Amino acid sequence: MDTTAPRCRPHRLAAETWLVPRLVPAGEAGFVPVNSMVITGEQPVIVDTGAVIHAKEWAEDVFGLVEPADVRWIFLSHEDADHMGSLRTAMDLCVNATLVTDFMAWQRISVHTELPLHRMRWLNPGERLDIGDRELHAVLPPQFDSPTTRGVVDSATGVMWAADAFAAPTPGEIHELGDLPAGLWDQVFMPFNSMGNPWHSWLDPDAYGRHLDTLEKLPVRVAASCHGPVLRGAGISDAYAKARAMAGAPAVPAPGQPVLDDILKAAGLIDPTG
Numbered sequence: 001m002d003t004t005a006p007r008c009r010p011h012r013l014a015a016e017t018w019l020v021p022r023l024v025p026a027g028e029a030g031f032v033p034v035n036s037m038v039i040t041g042e043q044p045v046i047v048d049t050g051a052v053i054h055a056k057e058w059a060e061d062v063f064g065l066v067e068p069a070d071v072r073w074i075f076l077s078h079e080d081a082d083h084m085g086s087l088r089t090a091m092d093l094c095v096n097a098t099l100v101t102d103f104m105a106w107q108r109i110s111v112h113t114e115l116p117l118h119r120m121r122w123l124n125p126g127e128r129l130d131i132g133d134r135e136l137h138a139v140l141p142p143q144f145d146s147p148t149t150r151g152v153v154d155s156a157t158g159v160m161w162a163a164d165a166f167a168a169p170t171p172g173e174i175h176e177l178g179d180l181p182a183g184l185w186d187q188v189f190m191p192f193n194s195m196g197n198p199w200h201s202w203l204d205p206d207a208y209g210r211h212l213d214t215l216e217k218l219p220v221r222v223a224a225s226c227h228g229p230v231l232r233g234a235g236i237s238d239a240y241a242k243a244r245a246m247a248g249a250p251a252v253p254a255p256g257q258p259v260l261d262d263i264l265k266a267a268g269l270i271d272p273t274g
């Protein structure tokens, strides 16, 4: 099995909008995407800043799309390590950029990283930010693994950044749902998203359904995310249907010690007969 992650290049999502794809090897599952996004509009926006392990490639790709001095906004969906890996770099290089985040994310980040409050804008779900040729509409995503998480919808293109929602592994450098092997999405959606959002088992389907109804009414034409394929058209409806079906369903247990033992045996780090 080839576990070397391919060197992905920016993938066009819509006019002036690029997915910056990265992959992390995930054993038999293939690779887990760890994506971010760039909007090269009148006031360019970086959407999430990737993981530290990808800092070099992330900077090559992002600053190949937009000059650092031209970046006006850095939208941080939340403060998890796979979303803020190059935040410090971006804030230092993009001297004209304002960080779009929220109170709780700032609180959590501030225990390890000092951020300039005067270069910050707090945007809560339901609020909109006018950035010249478009508005960024902050939303509470359909699924999330940090309470600070905000998704965003671009009014000009209908591209939604869904942060950690709608995740799925990929067998390789495949970014669009329609290009994944047949059946994979249906097979992995529940277990993969259950591990990231185990709270789904407590959900009242009606109450959660009302949240998804609100999101589905938004004029979204493309749903991109950090850890899943790019969804368009019927693929978006299908993802919402799959998320709805998780409400109240038992959470899928995460891999335990037997899986770690198998990994260690395969790597020759423990006695296979032990």
Ligand SMILES: [Fe+2]
Pocket: 078, 080, 145, 146, 164
């Ligand atoms: Fe997260």
Ligand SMILES: [Fe+2]
Pocket: 080, 082, 083, 163, 164, 226, 227
């Ligand atoms: Fe994430």
